[in-house]
Amino acid sequence: MKYEAVIGLEIHAELNTESKMFCSSKNDPFHSEPNKNICPVCMGLPGTLPVMNRKALDWVIMSGLAMNCQINKFSKWDRKNYYYPDLPKGYQISQYDLPLAYKGFLEVGGKKIGITRIHLEEDTGKLIHPKGEDYSLVDFNRSGVPLMELVTEPDITTGLQAANFAQELQLILRTLGISKTNMEKGEMRVEVNISVREMGAQSFGTKVEIKNLNSFMAVEKSVDFEIHRQTEILQKGGKIVQETRGWNEDKRLTFSQRAKETAMDYRYFPEPDLPPVEISQEWLSQIKSIIPELPAERRTRYKNMGVPANYAEVLTSIGISGDYFDKVVRICKALNARSVANWIVQEEVNFQIKPEFFGDLMQLIDDKKINVTIGREVLKRLNSSPEKSPIKIVEEMDIRTLNGANELIEIIDRILKTNSQAVNDCKKGKDMAIGYLVGQVMKETRGQADSIKTREIIVSKIASGRDD
Ligand SMILES: [Zn+2]
Structure with a gap:
């Protein structure tokens, strides 16, 4: 039964x-x-x-x-x-x-x-x-x-x-x-x-x-x-x-x-x-007019903005993070809502940071002026000094910015030339060696390079035999 x-x-x-x-x-x-x-x-x-x-x-x-x-x-x-x-x-x-x-x-x-x-x-x-x-x-x-x-x-x-x-x-x-x-x-x-x-x-x-x-x-x-x-x-x-x-x-x-x-x-x-x-x-109309946005409406709005359902859920249930998210995307319209939501949900964010400063940080990452690793470091500094502009923070960090792909390729070429043992290992199919080379490039660029792109370039260069 x-x-x-x-x-x-x-x-x-x-x-x-x-x-x-x-x-x-x-x-x-x-x-x-x-x-x-x-x-x-x-x-x-x-x-x-x-x-x-x-x-x-x-x-x-x-x-x-x-x-x-x-x-x-x-x-x-x-x-x-x-x-x-x-x-x-x-x-x-x-x-x-x-x-x-x-x-x-x-x-x-x-x-x-x-x-x-x-x-x-x-x-x-x-x-x-x-x-x-x-x-x-x-x-x-x-x-x-x-x-x-x-x-x-x-x-x-x-x-x-x-x-x-x-x-x-x-x-x-x-x-x-x-x-x-x-x-x-x-x-x-x-x-x-x-x-x-x-x-x-x-x-x-x-x-x-x-x-x-x-x-x-x-x-x-x-x-x-x-x-x-x-x-x-x-x-x-x-x-x-x-x-x-x-x-x-x-x-x-x-x-x-x-x-x-x-x-x-x-x-x-x-x-x-x-x-x-x-x-x-x-009386009813007066009450209706002051009802704020309800959780179900907020979830739907976030989903329509391209925010994944699980992030929309967090931003809705922790109202303060949702309110902050709303301010950031309202001020910085050019930003991708999905990645802003990603940062607010995944990273520890001090909501005392001016929304426009948080937006500036997102923009620096979006424009590939800094990468995610550096972005996290900037956020850490912003968290402890929320009144400071992230642009200023990046200047003070004195990080070399990679001016486009050419500079990255130059660095990769140099790394490949000075690490012939690792290059040979790569040719024999040892994946660990690729990781090592990527790591060397990241070290050389002080974390500035895009690691996925770097890996792609290294793999294609080695495959085509052009390791010079
Ligand atoms: Zn009483």
Whole structure:
């Protein structure tokens, strides 16, 4: 029997607004002093009233648009009722049936993954369990921090796809500048819903939830482990237990945390203290107008410029290198984008170097005024003195420039004449000897000659017997 996995993700991301979701307390959940950024509103004291953070609304609408979602013209807030020591109000303000965004998709690795919804809610406080003590502490600095929740359709089938989706989402949220999304800090939290069923079956298998995954690697490995575990149970005729599982990084396996026999009833009802959110066409247009270039658009633009896909990927995912690349090719239009990308991705480049200076260096190499070896040396010097012109650096390096092919041929002739033993070895087919001769020419020209061209000339001269 063949089995297939059905996987959906629930991802939370803390938005990095100045203030919290419903009050003016500072949004700084990692403040070293516990319970520093709190007020009666985020502590849920009686008689207080929440006020919406407009920026957080803007940002979730923006991320919805960035991920091809429909935006609800009429959205509202709901209370999700439950008690936990990190939730002083006894309920969380969230969105139940009318989320800000719905029905979108993200293309990851050539596959379209549906997005069911994106909504806004508030984060809870944090419990701290001091080691060896018989009590717990609560820090409410995180209470009321704006939290975006995204739910995908069960379109994912492998651990790699799940990790890639989360990574692309992180890149989008960072590009929009709305969340820091560090997984190890809990600024972005990925939960996986996963079940396995017979290939082609219509109904879903029993669902298992994996929580507390704090890296993309953990997402990928835990999903793959879980697919394997569930498939094995089903093959042996066993039954999957509906439960929440954690991921043990050291042992590389998932483990049971708690069984989930019945769904929690949160008794959702509309939040009476907040008006619904009506999103006008003007509001939407205004947000649309400030969406920056998205990662997928950037990759495509780079590919259209002739940048190889793997370099386009690096320049996109490390935004600072992409921004630098863009500046260099904008200023130096004559340059070959592919080789500029090559240098920025492959070499260590100090982005303090003026883009026009970096462009000058590329131009020196393009014009064959210096070769790649010398270019690297110039870059090294530029890295430590980014305010210095590479043209000046080359002058100071006092390297003889090879004025065209004639000079190179003269040097090669001289080298061949003074190394007759190596030339004879070459004639006998010893490749090592050619390498030796090329090395001599490079030495003579202080690394200035083009080694490939030099090799070609030597081979052709020896083959034609003209070693004089
Ligand atoms: Zn507050």
